[in-house]
Amino acid sequence: MDTSSFILQQIVNAIFLGSIYALIALGYTMVYGIIELINFAHGELFTAGAFIGVIVLTGLQSFGFVESHFVISMFIVFGLAMAYVAVLGVAVEHVAYKPLRDSSRLAALLSALGMSIFLSNGMMLSQGVSDRAYPPVFGVEGINIGGAIITNGQIFIVLLAVAMMIALQLFVHRTRLGKAMRATAQNRTMARMLGIDIDQTIRITFMIGPALGAAAGVMVGLHYGAVRFDMGFIFMIKAFAAAILGGIGSIPGAMIGGLIIGGIEVFWAAFLPSAWKDVTTFTVLILVLYLKPSGLLGESESEVRV
Amino acid sequence: MNKPPLLQLKDVHTFYDNIHALKGISLSAPQGAIVCLIGANGAGKSTTLMTICGVEPSRQGEIIFDGQPIHGLRPEQITSRGIAQSPEGRQIFPRMSVFENLEMGAFLRKDKEGIQNDMDWVFNLFPVLKDRIGQLGGTLSGGEQQMLAIGRALMARPKLLLLDEPSLGLAPKMVEKIFETIIEINQKSGTTIFLVEQNAQMALSISSLGFVMETGRIVISDKASALLENERVKKAYLGE
């Protein structure tokens, strides 16, 4: 492999990883945008999605459905994982956050941490502590562009992630509910006065964010071939960094932040000692926050409250 | 010609935790009139509007709107009955366009045609908003934001329009334009207007009734023309 195809390969890998980080980051940023809370349970919701995915996929494969109806299978796997986690997300909001909506931020934050531990332990008890293998559905085949190999699995996952992000953008900009969501995030009291049902808006946010996280969980499972109860942690850290880097609360920010974090990680590991890749990621994060505390696309307080 | 008032507050008390912000206020706004509430900073004017809208619910007393009690209703229910507010500080959605801000004003309405007509009407009242239709709310000047806040409230097609200090922080010329438009809205659509102002001179000159508020109480209620001649009002609020 010559240098240019090697670099091309890294770009492919960066886009792949970045899309996954972006999908997870969206969940943090949407929830933060609407209730100013870091949903620490988001990493576990992501993992729960990966587990539902492996359960459904294994089931479908046991009678050969995946081979005969690949697209429908993927639809079912992603659909069920996202739907299940959407319900779980609303339940988390209802149990852990809603009762604390008027209390201090610290109380809500502790509740979020508690939820994270609860879900993590729940998955450990029900799914075990060891790796659980994802049935390999994508082969090693792919297309060759200038020496870089893009596997079918990578193509499928990136396209799906991009489609979901486009759908999200259309939802928040074009639909009544999506606009209600943005209005609530920008000025809750005013949104209430205009007749927007804040509780409903928050519930919907807690469906969409976790559902996107669940989709990312299935993607990770499909690509890396395994899931484990604690796999959410490392992805959570990266996606959270992506959300902050892009400007927490900003949807396009989360997407860009995801790609940047994915890019740094992949390129650092490709050329420099890979043990340092996470250090670099966070160094970049700290530098950006030092230069622009609200993140790349974030609004500073004074800009928001004119 | 003695129609019942469109809005009536009877002995309304509102608290912020244990701060007693409204200490039993009573006032009324006749159908189709412009009335104003004046008073110093911190008197409780904004709280009065927020209480009417249901955002800061009253703890005691009655609020009657259009013949029905509305105290105890949620803000969205009150909005759907026909009350809209352009609040203090304008509260524009900063990252939504002018068009979207106006659209949000009509959030509870389903009559597409009526919404379109009202949007045209708002653009007619404030042509500059049409020029800025795609611009984000947060990038507008103070005067433009004030127009947008009033326009957004009108998009609900309210029977009662609450305006909280629409002249605050605006250049004199812009203040004049805003007051002219308030009169136009009242005359052309018959919308009843409840105006809160520190600019007492201007507010009283376009109102038929005026209420003077001091530390959570209404201390004078009279015809606006009488208030303009009232010694106490002159001294405290008209700077004479």
Ligand SMILES: Nc1ncnc2c1ncn2[C@@H]1O[C@H](COP(=O)(O)OP(=O)(O)O)[C@@H](O)[C@H]1O
């Ligand atoms: N959110 C709040 N929390 C606590 N006290 C408040 C709040 N808003 C207003 N107040 C208090 O209530 C009183 C009336 O305030 P306000 O209605 O804003 O007065 P005005 O609009 O006449 O300037 C003031 O003493 C003010 O400090």
Ligand SMILES: [Mg+2]
């Ligand atoms: Mg005020």
